Amino acid sequence: MSTDLDRKNERNDAVPRTIYLLNQVNQGLRNALDLRLREFKITGLQYTILTVVRSNEGISSAELSRRFFVTPQTMNETVTGMERRGLLKRKEQRNNKRILVAFLTSTGEILLKKCDVIAREIDTEAFGDMSDEDFDTLRNLLQDRIKRQRAAKP
Helix, strand or coil, X not given: CCCHHHHHHHHHCCCCCHHHHHXXXXXXXXXXXXXXXXXXXCCHHHHHHHHXXXXXXXXXXXHHHHHHCCCHHHHHHHHHHHHHCCCEEEEEECCEEEEEEEEECHHHHHHHHHHHHHHHHHHHHHHCCCCHHHHHHHHXXXXXXXXXXXXXXX
């Protein structure tokens, strides 16, 4: 009779590893997104940053770096490049002038709407054949894993 520990060990030894499977799906989708966004001279990462700024107006580069699991320096370089292109603007935070917070510009909003069409198409191609129940389960599981990772990140 197997115990919960035995089952967890079996799961952890599954081949290919779950992290490999997730990475393969991510890489495939990211490559498709990067390829199709080239016409707008934007990467999948930049597109995703724009979507996060749209949903979290006034977010800091430090918070963006935590969300994307990159160093603050890396995120600052990326955001600075996007700012130079006129896609984002940054302002000093009201209560702490040392913190810069990001906002979409009108140019960024227009570009984001165009890119949203492509992202929606890729989502449909990748997940459109799933049942509503499976799709909702997948999204809930992934969102739970993201919350756990963010909470565990030092």
